[in-house]
Amino acid sequence: MERTIYREIKATRQVWGLAIILAGFVAGSLAAFFYVEHHGHIVTGMNNRIVWGLPHVFAIFLIVAASGALNVASIASVFDQKVYKPMARLSAVIAMALLIGGLVILVLDLGRPDRIIIAATVYNFSSIFAWNLILYTGFLGIVGAYLFAQMSKDVPYATTRKIGLLAFVWRLALTTGTGSIFGWLVARPGYDAAIMAPMFIAMSFAFGLAMFLLLTATLLRLSDRVIGDALMHRLGRLLAVFIAAVLYFTVVRHLTNLYTAEHAGFEYFTLIGGGIYTWLFWLGQVLIGGLVPLALLLLPGFGKSPKTPLVASVLVVIGGFAQVYVIVIGGQAYPMELFPGYEITSGSGLGGIANYSPSLPELALGLGGVAVALLAVGVGTKVLRILPTTLSDANIGQDPL
Secondary structure, eight states: OOOOOBOOOOOOHHHHHHHHHHHHHHHHHHHHHHHHHHHOGGGSSOOSSOOSOHHHHHHHHHHHHHHHHTHHHHHHHTSOOGGGGGGHHHHHHHHHHHHHHHHHHHHHTSSOGGGHHHHHHOOOTTSHHHHHHHHHHHHHHHHHHHHHHHHOSSSOHHHHHHHHHHHHHHHHHHHHHHHHHHHTOTTSTTTOOTTHHHHHHHHHHHHHHHHHHHHHHHHHHHTTOOBOHHHHHHHHHHHHHHHHHHHHHHHHHHHHHHHSGGGHHHHHHHHTSOTHHHHIIIIIIIIIIIIHHHHHHHSHHHHTSTTHHHHHHHHHHHHHHHHHHIIIIIHHHSOOOSSTTOOOOSTTOTTSOOOOOOOHHHHHHHHHHHHHHHHHHHHHHHHSOOSBSOBOHHHHTOOOO
16 A cells, blocks of 8 residues: 555646636526526525525535545444545545535525524524534634644544544534434424434435545546546445435435325325426436445446446436435425314415426526535645545555455
8 A cells, every 4th residue: 555645636627627617617506696686586496385495405415415425434433444545635625625615505596695694693502404404614713623633643542533533523513413404393294203303314424425536537537537437336336335325314314204194195205106206206316316426336247347337326316316306495385284173275275286397597506506516525635635546446455366
């Protein structure tokens, strides 16, 4: 095992071209923000029933993935796995970048982003949203300190491990807080479930590792650097474990809801009669985001290929967006039981399934947040020495396949 050398990536024509494309998405996001701010949220697909729209789907996916993107660094420091240590710096940068991208979407989707100052200075500790604001800012600070400790020659390794342990515990708390936003909303049958917290942790592991694999492979390709086949296979097997965990918690959640009579209506809506939400659940989340990548990673005919983990990661990301869409939008579309034991017959629409069609400004805002995250990763690898010159199996001490 050779000594790991870190170098910045060079600003090649490919890198500049990709940066310009991402900057275009950011510009489109800003244009969408000013358009919505000027005309109001009436120009979006959101309404009084669906108050968290497509931008929140993008934001929550990025925030959840940010926690999981720190997997590699946590495994390297907390569990002292030397194979993962060369990738620990990049893992920390990707985690912070994804969280920043998600928070940018949330701030711009507030309608009055200037009021974020109130949220940052006045805390209502009876609100889970106030807790999450502390968790998000704390995550950025702790992971930033963790990255500094990894890059500094003056910080002892024992100290770095302690900071890594703190970051590991904090990220679990962060994802628990995000899942609890939904799990503690007892008024909505689609959210009211304590298992939301551990399920979101499993989701973060899968989504974050998938994003890490895709971004690492892209950066290495842009800078003509190598990643070993055995290392890709190892990361792919780890991704398979996380995919299986997400499927497990999904099954447990729905079986639990089917057991309780108060959630039977929502389960029918999600599993059978929910239209687009049912299709997204079975085809997007379960099949594309779960069973297919799991089969690709575990079947002998596919699992040995170094490209298989990347294909599986793309499928996990697609399935992840479908899963978050069903949770966020589907949970709001299903009507709340405002008057238990009574049926609402007015023309207000409160008793039926809410209609929602995402608008172009919402899509632009969400894609802009993703572009911000990717640009942040690119800038980080350009100005900081966080990307190894090689991740070959020989360099990281991994036996070849």
